[in-house]
Amino acid sequence: MLDQNVKQKLIAIVGEDNFFDSEENLVVYSYDATPNYQAMPDAVLKPKNTSEVQDIVKVCNEYKVPIVPRGSGTNLCAGTCPLEGGIVLLFTHMNKMIEIDEENLTVTVQPGMITLDLINAVEEKGLFYPPDPSSMKISTIGGNINENSGGLRGLKYGVTRDYVMGLEIVLPNGEVIRTGGKLAKDVAGYDFTRLMVGSEGTLGIITEATLKLIPTPETKKTMLVLFDSLEGAGAAVQAIISNKIIPATLEFLDQGTLEVVEDFAKIGLPTDVGAVLLIEQDGPSEIVERDMEKMKEVCEHSNALSIQVAKTEEEGLALTTARRAALSALARKKPTTILEDATVPRSKIAEMVHAINEIAKKFDVEICTFGHAGDGNLHPTCMTDARNEEEIHRVEEAFAEIFAKAIELGGTITGEHGVGVMKSPYLAWKLGEEGVEAMKTLKFAFDPNNIMNPGKMFAKETKKRVVVQK
Amino acid sequence: MLDQNVKQKLIAIVGEDNFFDSEENLVVYSYDATPNYQAMPDAVLKPKNTSEVQDIVKVCNEYKVPIVPRGSGTNLCAGTCPLEGGIVLLFTHMNKMIEIDEENLTVTVQPGMITLDLINAVEEKGLFYPPDPSSMKISTIGGNINENSGGLRGLKYGVTRDYVMGLEIVLPNGEVIRTGGKLAKDVAGYDFTRLMVGSEGTLGIITEATLKLIPTPETKKTMLVLFDSLEGAGAAVQAIISNKIIPATLEFLDQGTLEVVEDFAKIGLPTDVGAVLLIEQDGPSEIVERDMEKMKEVCEHSNALSIQVAKTEEEGLALTTARRAALSALARKKPTTILEDATVPRSKIAEMVHAINEIAKKFDVEICTFGHAGDGNLHPTCMTDARNEEEIHRVEEAFAEIFAKAIELGGTITGEHGVGVMKSPYLAWKLGEEGVEAMKTLKFAFDPNNIMNPGKMFAKETKKRVVVQK
Incomplete structure (x- = not known):
């Protein structure tokens, strides 16, 4: 709980209307989109301008009160979970387009x-x-x-x-x-x-x-390509790039994801194929046409089962919207959905997805994989139940093996979700102890009182995913 | 001079063949491409691999010996001038393409x-x-x-x-x-x-x-556009971007530069116009053609005097080669050439070039300006003589005003040359004292003994350009 003196100072900065510390307000900001992490903040503040932020930081630095800046809390690394209490800073009033x-x-x-x-x-x-x-x-x-x-x-x-x-x-x-x-x-x-x-x-x-x-690119075209195997899809991704085409979007969905997405979006996606690539190209229309033709050829050579080019922009949009809904769709299957983002060099995608499937089998957990194939940025997603402690333990072990495999293939533990709390135990796997130490040196040079989002990025002793459950 | 003990340790790492400390060797590495800065190192080393670099750094850190890593010394901020002595590290043996x-x-x-x-x-x-x-x-x-x-x-x-x-x-x-x-x-x-x-x-x-x-872009086209005024060239740059064209190259040369470049390159450049834009577009040929047509139209609307599209790749190459030779060409005019890189938002180019001309007049110094108009990255270049102390003082004052003007227009003191010693007195103009302090904090957290290229980036008390003349 905040010291009364600190509370009064903070209220003096933002005003009563922008200071919240009722139980129901605190609960709302005790977690983000990451399953299994929760910790209560001591207060929630909505500053109106930079000068107020500055004053808040000065007070917090003086009294060593943690500050967690928070957008909409959609992150998937528990990056905005207020692990060590303190204040959550919301930017609701600082949401303007300036120019x-x-x-x-x-x-x-x-x-x-x-x-x-x-x-x-x-x-x-x-x-x-x-x-x-x-x-x-x-x-x-x-x-x-x-x-x-x-x-x-x-x-x-x-x-x-x-x-x-x-x-x-x-x-x-x-x-x-x-x-x-x-x-x-x-x-x-x-x-x-x-x-x-x-x-x-x-x-x-x-x-x-x-x-x-x-x-803005002048035009955009979308196509959906079906493959009976992961290898086919992986080979097509490779071949597209080797042919010197850089598509705007090159997304991958495995059979499991496809099934769930179709059940959710109902747009007529096939559910009985090994893998799907969703490909978009944008730019001047003549180039988009040419690239799409070339990519069709490449996919045919990689034994595509079928290639469907969206006839209208609406049809294309329906396909990408379905892809964007993958997480929501998967989340309907089980009480807890854990979405990861192990990332590998593009050339290792098929190998990585195979490894993920093997690891899921080994630990008897349900994992679907989709993601940004062009980037090598995969989202192995586990459908589980946080209340089943024994299963969650197996899920943790499976993900640890997945991260280890990504590193082995020259990849990283997180491509776009961040480290937060969730990946902090694995950071040294990517950076080495020396790398983590160098980053800590930087952090503590800037923030000697460790008030800025403490407990994130750098792991404490524990390796457990579920760190706080109040 | 290096302590004998340190010298022996360094020789033990790289071998006698890769350790140099004769007067003639040291002189060679006492300066770089930046005029007026010179300081003698104590030794020059050529490590063969990472492990040797590591051992060298450990010795230098223990004995607090400065290390200046150096490529070919072409930088224009005195970034590789060994201001505080110590060792210069050359990567002559570490020059391989790995993969x-x-x-x-x-x-x-x-x-x-x-x-x-x-x-x-x-x-x-x-x-x-x-x-x-x-x-x-x-x-x-x-x-x-x-x-x-x-x-x-x-x-x-x-x-x-x-x-x-x-x-x-x-x-x-x-x-x-x-x-x-x-x-x-x-x-x-x-x-x-x-x-x-x-x-x-x-x-x-x-x-x-x-x-x-x-x-690799499939094709490339080059054109040269002449204007009778800076305003015309500036307006054309603006209009090209507003027409949503991003050319590969959009270079600007003022009349003074043009004259000198033609005298050097002799490719038939006009020397009696106010300003020139050298424009290149690359990409698929149909798009290059289309963009070139559109840019021609835009330039016509901006009152271009003439537009010359290179008929062959060789002709285009001759034009860009002439542009690349600008510094060498200017360097022939006077004993000392000082090339700066004050940078402004693209929309402020004409205003900035005018200001540079006014400032040159005010301090009675000779400055030509060329540069990357699309980036707002200008190279006001002063032809002077380092032996004329009184003139050099005026040159210094002129450049200080140029930097101040760039900052006033929302720009920066250096777009691509770096801070080194040369811009260090002006760094706070861009970043504020708080910004410089934050950067110093970072530097000294990483390098508490200040062995890595000391004296660069952060200014000492002096503001003089000529800091060391042995």
């Missing part, structure tokens, strides 16, 4: 802006903000930046990091700095802009962001 | 590899490494990464940072870490990969890099 600059192709926003609102606003000007995390309907830009969110268009267009040009940041000591700007090139000092992207709220609080835009 | 991975579109190299050799090697496989600093014929990849080098293709393709996927780094404590990998998506921990890019050798030593490749 679209059509001359410099930038947009400047406050962190609370909803991703899809931003995408729609710039599209009205013929501009394009490519990062499209599956949660974009409700996720915020601040959350996307903190997690370096990916999405379906990562292969061709990159991830959130590739679009952040400048930031306003409140540091753990309460000072405000501005990094970057509307500048395609800027090498004045260390790249704090990208250092902040994906730092999961552990280094400071983002209060404004300038993002890069590009012209 | 081109056509499946994952990556190349893995040692830091000493020459940039153009890498570009040529991957082009043989139909692949493309876009970063093309003007010094690419002799610069090394390690140097490019340390400086986050830009180039002519930055507008469309980004800079070195955008192509670095993974690094092997020897930290100042002698530990080796590996970051990233052949992964389009990886959010395991802080983004140390990008933190190292552009860190100017102040945080560690890069011993291996995995870089991203893309398919």
Whole structure:
């Protein structure tokens, strides 16, 4: 619980209306989209501007009160679960579009802006903000930046990091700095802009962001390709890239996912094939046509069972919407859904999916896999029940083996979800103890009192997924 | 001078053949491509592998000996001038191409590899490494990464940072870490990969890099557009981007530069116009044709005096080669050439060039300006004589005003050259004292003994350009 003195100081900053500490309010912010993690904050605050954020941070730094900055809580690494209590900071009032600059192709926003609102606003000007995390309907830009969110268009267009040009940041000591700007090139000092992207709220609080835009692609085409085996789909992914085509989207769904998605979306997807690729290309229409033809050929050579090109934009949209619904669809099957994002070099996808299936069999757990095949970013998803302790233990062991396999194949423990609490026990598998130590050095140099989202990124002694259950 | 004990330890690591401390050897590495900076190192070492680098760093950290990692010394910020003595580390033996991975579109190299050799090697496989600093014929990849080098293709393709996927780094404590990998998506921990890019050798030593490749654009077209005024050229740059065209190259040369370049290259460039744009587009031929047509129209509307599309690839190459020769051409005019890279948002280019001309007049110094108009990355270049102290003082004052103007217009003190010693007095103008302090915090957390390229990035008391003249 907050000290009364601290509470009064915080209320003096944001006002009674923007300070919440009733039981029902605290429960709402005690968890995020990650199953099995819950911890109560001591208060929830809604600052109205950077200056209030700055004052809050100064108070918290003085009294060593943890701060958890939170967007819409859609992250899947328990990154916004207030593990050590303290305050949750919401950006509900700081959700404005500040400017679209059509001359410099930038947009400047406050962190609370909803991703899809931003995408729609710039599209009205013929501009394009490519990062499209599956949660974009409700996720915020601040959350996307903190997690370096990916999405379906990562292969061709990159991830959130590739679009952040400048930031306003409140540091753990309460000072405000501005990094970057509307500048395609800027090498004045260390790249704090990208250092902040994906730092999961552990280094400071983002209060404004300038993002890069590009012209909207003229047209887009979508196709669905069925394969009887994983190998076929994997070979097709390889062959597309070897043929020097970089599609906008190159998504993979295994048989299990397909079945569940069709049951949910009911758009006539086949459910009896080994694997499916959902492929999109965008750009000038002549190039899109040419690439689609070439990719059809490539898929035929990789023994595709059938190739279906969406006849209309609506039909294409229905296919990608179905793909985006994969998590929701899988979540209907069992009380608990654990979605992971082990990632491997693109060339290792088929091998990785096979390994996942073997591991699921070994531990007798139910795992479906879908994901961004072009990126090697897979989402093995386990349908389970958190109340069944014995099964959850097997699920944990299975995922640990999956992470180990990803590392063995030159991959990583997390492609786009972040480390948070969930992956922290495995971070050293990717970075080595020396790498983790170097990152801790950086963290504690910036935040000696460890007030910024403590307990994230770096593991404590435990390796258990379920760390707090109040 | 090195302590005899330290010298013996270093020789034991690299061997007599790779340790140099004769006067003539030291002089060679006492300066780089930046005029007016010189300081003698105590020794020059050529390690053969990561393990030797690691051992060298451990010795230097123990005995607090400065280390300056150096590629080909083409940087323009005095970034590799061994200001505080110590050892210069050369990567002459660590210059191998380790692997081109056509499946994952990556190349893995040692830091000493020459940039153009890498570009040529991957082009043989139909692949493309876009970063093309003007010094690419002799610069090394390690140097490019340390400086986050830009180039002519930055507008469309980004800079070195955008192509670095993974690094092997020897930290100042002698530990080796590996970051990233052949992964389009990886959010395991802080983004140390990008933190190292552009860190100017102040945080560690890069011993291996995995870089991203893309398919080679199918075709390329070049055109030269003449304007009677800066405004015309500036308006055309604006209009091209507003028309949603992102050309591969969009270079600007003012009248002064043009004259000197023609005198040097003798390819029939006009020398009596106000400004020139050199424009290239690459990609599928139908799109290149379409974009070139549209850009011609746009330039006509911006009152272009004439538009000349290169008829052959050779003719196009001659034009870009002439542009790349701008610095060399200008360097012939006077004993000392100081090339700066103040950068502004693209929309402010005409305003900035006008300001540069006014400032040059005010201080009675000779400045020509050329640069990457699409990026807002300008190169005001002063032809002067370092032996004329009074003039050099005026040059310093002029550049200080130029930097101040760039900042006023939302720009930065350096777009692609780095801070080094040369810009360190101005760093706080861009970042604020708080920003510089935060960066110092990071530096000293990593390198408490300040052995890694000391004296760079962060200014001492002085503001003078000429800091050491032995």
